Amino acid sequence: MVVMASTRRPPSHATVQDAAGMLRRFIQAVEAGELAASTPQDVAVVRRLQGALTALEAVTGGPSC
Numbered sequence: 001m002v003v004m005a006s007t008r009r010p011p012s013h014a015t016v017q018d019a020a021g022m023l024r025r026f027i028q029a030v031e032a033g034e035l036a037a038s039t040p041q042d043v044a045v046v047r048r049l050q051g052a053l054t055a056l057e058a059v060t061g062g063p064s065c
Helices: 013-031 040-060
Strands: none
């Protein structure tokens, strides 16, 4: 059996902040009606993205915008 170690580095703080910023802008566009979340599935995806944003902001220490 061969076990390979991952050589991936964790994302940088700036990368995590950038991802959180993109999610924040997307969610704000949905909330402003610029993008539609018109089906129950769409609404569920937005909720999951809000959860991901909360987690990213916890890692970076606060809101990203």
